[in-house]
Amino acid sequence: MAKRKTIFVCQSCGANSNQWAGRCEKCGQWNTIVEELSNSGVGAGPKSATASGRAAPLSSLSGKAQDAARSTCNIAELDRVTGGGFVKGSAMLVGGDPGIGKSTLLLQAAASMANKGHNVIYISGEEAIAQVQLRAQRLGLANAPVKLASETNVETILATLENENAPDLVIIDSIQTLWTDRVDSSPGTVTQVRTSAQALTRFAKKSGAAVVLVGHVTKDGQIAGPRVVEHMVDAVMYFEGDSSHRFRILRGVKNRYGATDEIGVFEMSQMGLKEVANPSALFLDQRDEGSAGSAVFAGIEGTRPVLVEIQALVSPSPLGTPRRAVVGWDNSRLSMILAVLETRCGVKIGANDIYLNVAGGLKISEPAADLAVAAALISSATNSALPSKAVFFGEISLSGGIRPVAHAPLRLKEASKLGFDSAFTGRIGSSEKTSEIKLTEFSDLSTLVSEIAADIQQ
Ligand code: TYD
Numbered sequence: 001m002a003k004r005k006t007i008f009v010c011q012s013c014g015a016n017s018n019q020w021a022g023r024c025e026k027c028g029q030w031n032t033i034v035e036e037l038s039n040s041g042v043g044a045g046p047k048s049a050t051a052s053g054r055a056a057p058l059s060s061l062s063g064k065a066q067d068a069a070r071s072t073c074n075i076a077e078l079d080r081v082t083g084g085g086f087v088k089g090s091a092m093l094v095g096g097d098p099g100i101g102k103s104t105l106l107l108q109a110a111a112s113m114a115n116k117g118h119n120v121i122y123i124s125g126e127e128a129i130a131q132v133q134l135r136a137q138r139l140g141l142a143n144a145p146v147k148l149a150s151e152t153n154v155e156t157i158l159a160t161l162e163n164e165n166a167p168d169l170v171i172i173d174s175i176q177t178l179w180t181d182r183v184d185s186s187p188g189t190v191t192q193v194r195t196s197a198q199a200l201t202r203f204a205k206k207s208g209a210a211v212v213l214v215g216h217v218t219k220d221g222q223i224a225g226p227r228v229v230e231h232m233v234d235a236v237m238y239f240e241g242d243s244s245h246r247f248r249i250l251r252g253v254k255n256r257y258g259a260t261d262e263i264g265v266f267e268m269s270q271m272g273l274k275e276v277a278n279p280s281a282l283f284l285d286q287r288d289e290g291s292a293g294s295a296v297f298a299g300i301e302g303t304r305p306v307l308v309e310i311q312a313l314v315s316p317s318p319l320g321t322p323r324r325a326v327v328g329w330d331n332s333r334l335s336m337i338l339a340v341l342e343t344r345c346g347v348k349i350g351a352n353d354i355y356l357n358v359a360g361g362l363k364i365s366e367p368a369a370d371l372a373v374a375a376a377l378i379s380s381a382t383n384s385a386l387p388s389k390a391v392f393f394g395e396i397s398l399s400g401g402i403r404p405v406a407h408a409p410l411r412l413k414e415a416s417k418l419g420f421d422s423a424f425t426g427r428i429g430s431s432e433k434t435s436e437i438k439l440t441e442f443s444d445l446s447t448l449v450s451e452i453a454a455d456i457q458q
């Protein structure tokens with residue numbers, strides 16, 4: 001019998017090492033290294049595997065291309081993120097903080113699919129059957145023909161699924177609770193999560209069912225799993241949002257069958273998650289019109305324009321190193337904008353504490369938000385409100401120039417639809433202009449600054 005050797009695996013990033021350490025060298029996390037047996041897990045393969053292989057048939061690229069077979073679940077915001085419905089024979093990971101609403105969303109999706117006549121199986125490893133039933137009753141979904149089980153052993157789950165007549169959709173909630181007899185590590189470790197996810201992904205490919213794996217990720221990435229599962233599955237989406245906000249955003253980060261930059265917006269209510277078809281109206285709902293430090297950014301999320309309020313607060317700092325706090329945007333991008341404002345436009349605000357917040361819990365990654373951030377900062381620093389019916393978009397370059405950004409017409413159309421009457425932006429082509437909205441174009445940031453902040457010019 002082969003000698004059993006132990007290895008030490010980081011539960012955060014999956015890195016292996018030969019000895020235990022308090023801190024993982026790869027990802028820098030503390031106390032994440034756990035001892036596991038090396039002849040178990042993925043590298044070792046299933047115990048039943050034999051050494052002799054069988055030649056696989058090879059084919060060419062020019063085969064008959066077929067569109068992936070999909071089934072929509074009638075929850076439009078979810079269908080948008082999956083790229084038009086669950087794909088048969090694919091595995092999908094839905095990650096997110098505990099309590100954000102993953103189980104709720106997937107139960108709603110399961111019920112909707114089952115009501116359409118699909119064979120749907122929901123396996124809960126976290127909750128007892130009675131708990132899931134209670135939730136279904138609260139959501140008014142108790143009559144949907146979803147088949148329910150509460151199980152955590154992968155072999156039992158696979159046997160249950162094989163026993164079922166061709167399931168269309170299988171939901172596993174959650175991947176962290178699963179364990180398989182094939183590996184010796186304790187449940188919840190990276191090896192267990194990885195091996196279980198692999199077995200279920202294989203089941204998806206073999207049976208043609210769409211398998212959805214739920215995974216918890218904490219903010220500091222302490223819980224093992226989902227990150228190492230990401231590369232195994234066909235699609236990864238993250239359910240984001242602040243539990244103190246009503247909004248939840250489902251964001252596609254990987255999708256082998258569709259675009260990845262789409263978001264789905266939901267609102268958590270008494271009756272579960274409600275779709276938000278017009279997110280801009282929701283994000284601007286409680287805007288303080290006419291207050292200093294607030295600018296509306298006309299952004300694009302995937303194929304959809306989204307207007308969102310950017311709030312800035314510039315306040316004198318008692319500290320030697322002023323504080324910078326950013327919620328919903330990139331910290332280093334803020335430093336860049338501040339540097340450009342100081343160096344190119346003579347706006348001296350760097351010695352102040354600066355707080356920046358994207359209202360509604362949305363996270364923005366578009367560089368087009370630069371101009372709205374700069375406008376909000378200048379507005380707060382001068383304590384004068386920006387025009388309340390104006391939107392801002394444009395990318396700021398290090399030279400202080402404002403670069404045009406893509407999809408200007410879509411942004412302008414959305415702004416005009418929501419009652420905005422002017423837009424501040426970089427130069428845009430004449431073919432992209434719309435007559436509904438007054439455009440003020442700038443080629444450099446200092447012109448914008450001198451328009452709205454004459455009194456802090458040095
Ligand atoms: P849940 O789906 O259990 O989260 P996850 O599976 O991601 O851990 O959602 C739990 C939260 O959602 C909980 O705090 C209560 C809230 N909730 C509602 O506000 N309304 C509802 O109808 C339901 C079912 C849950």
Ligand code: MG
Pocket residue numbers: 099102103104126173
């Ligand atoms: Mg849950």
